[in-house]
Amino acid sequence: xxxxxxxxxxxxxxxxxxxxxxxxxxxxxYGATEYLCVGDVVGYNACPNECCEIVRSLGAPTVxxxxxxxxxxxxxxxxxxxxxxxxxxxxRETLSAENAEWLRSLPFTEVVPGGITLVHATLDDPEAWxxxxxxxxxxxxxxxxxxxxxxxxxTHVPVAFEMHHGRVSRLAPGTFRLEAGRKxxxxxxxxxxxxxxxxxxxxxxYSPGERRVEYRRLEYDVxxxxxxxxxxxxxxxLADRLGEGR
Ligand code: ZN
Numbered sequence: 356x357x358x359x360x361x362x363x364x365x366x367x368x369x370x371x372x373x374x375x376x377x378x379x380x381x382x383x384x385y386g387a388t389e390y391l392c393v394g395d396v397v398g399y400n401a402c403p404n405e406c407c408e409i410v411r412s413l414g415a416p417t418v419x420x421x422x423x424x425x426x427x428x429x430x431x432x433x434x435x436x437x438x439x440x441x442x443x444x445x446x447r448e449t450l451s452a453e454n455a456e457w458l459r460s461l462p463f464t465e466v467v468p469g470g471i472t473l474v475h476a477t478l479d480d481p482e483a484w485x486x487x488x489x490x491x492x493x494x495x496x497x498x499x500x501x502x503x504x505x506x507x508x509x510t511h512v513p514v515a516f517e518m519h520h521g522r523v524s525r526l527a528p529g530t531f532r533l534e535a536g537r538k539x540x541x542x543x544x545x546x547x548x549x550x551x552x553x554x555x556x557x558x559x560x561y562s563p564g565e566r567r568v569e570y571r572r573l574e575y576d577v578x579x580x581x582x583x584x585x586x587x588x589x590x591x592x593l594a595d596r597l598g599e600g601r
Contacts, residue, residue, distance in 0.1 A: 360469065361386050364543050364559040366393035366508030368410070369422065370446070371547025371597075372402035372583070374556040375409060377575035378546050385560055391467060393508040394420030394475035397446050397458070398439070399548050399593055401583035406547075407454035419461035420475040420508065421484045426450060427458035441590060469563050472505035486510050487542065490523040497523065497540050504539045504568075506559065512551045513544030513559075513570055528570040541568065547580075554600035 363382035368375050382390070390413040397403035403426070410417055422439075425432060426446040435443060450458070463481035464474045472478070477485045477492070478499035486509060487493050493516035496507075515526040518538040533539060544557025555572040562568075581594035 359388065360563050361388045362391055362471075362561045362563070363387040363389075364391045364393065364506045364541075364561060365410075365415070365546050366475075366506070366543040366558070367395045367420070367511050367545035367547060368392070368397075368406050369395055369545065369547035370397045370400035370403040370406050371556075371580050372400075372405045372409075373576045373580040374547045374573075375406055377573050378556050378558050378571075379409070379413075381571060381573050382558070382560065387560065390415035391471065391473055391506065392417035393473050393506050393543060394418045394461070395422045395508060396420070397426050397450065398422030398442050400580060400597075401587040401589060403446050403449055404451050404454050407450070407457060411454075411457060416465050416467045416473065417461055418465050418473045418475050418481075419458070419463055422446070423458045423461060427455045438590060438592060442593070445587075445589060466502060470502040470504070471561070471563075472500060472502045474505065474507050476507065476509040478505065484509065487514075487516075487540070488512075490516065490525070493540050494518070494523045497538050500538055500540060503533060503537070504541065504561070506541050506543055506561075508543055508545065510542060511545035511549055512542060513557045513572075514542045515568070515570070516540040530567065530569040533566040533568065539568070544570070544572075548597065549600045552600050554598055 432440040513528040
């Protein structure tokens with residue numbers, strides 16, 4: 356029943372198994388009945404196959420992120436930073452054929468039952484991987500949004516944009532109720548590599564029956580994720596930034 360739906364919305368998991376497990380345990384404790392994913396399941400951390408397999412096993416509708424795309428297709432990496440490019444190459448070599456095929460099958464946008472839109476970056480041009488940092492970027496994307504609520508990711512910064520009478524404003528990424536006549540463009544923040552200076556994993560819980568959104572932040576075993584990066588021989592900077600939330 357719609358009234359009982361409790362949806363955990365995960366994004367930018369980035370192959371961080373320790374963060375993903377902590378988030379799923381928290382979502383389960385909150386009684387999550389379904390899962391959605393706004394993309395970038397892989398990249399930056401050492402467990403791309405494990406994370407793909409978990410998201411697939413949850414049956415979570417998932418949209419394609421830039422790391423998913425570039426890791427699963429042999430496209431040129433010119434637009435990536437050197438650090439991201441190293442990771443995409445490593446992920447390409449590490450992904451199983453089955454997980455790479457799953458990543459290639461992901462759509463850029465999806466509307467799931469109950470009128471929830473998912474996109475990794477922006478709705479105006481989902482394949483251009485633009486970043487929504489300010490109200491103006493949000494306004495452009497929301498003008499293409501056909502449902503009341505849209506979850507996205509990509510910046511790794513949790514933020515909630517609300518459009519009311521054509522004007523965009525921000526809500527604190529805490530707990531709030533959706534109001535009729537308004538649209539919401541919500542960045543879940545990153546499960547596996549937060550960049551807002553807070554190293555805790557970030558995700559959203561959405562209860563359509565109560566029209567309620569809750570942003571969650573969670574401690575997880577950062578040293579365990581850092582050890583995995585080290586053991587895989589990946590750049591130490593990737594481990595350091597997990598501890599900094601950058
Ligand atoms: Zn990302």
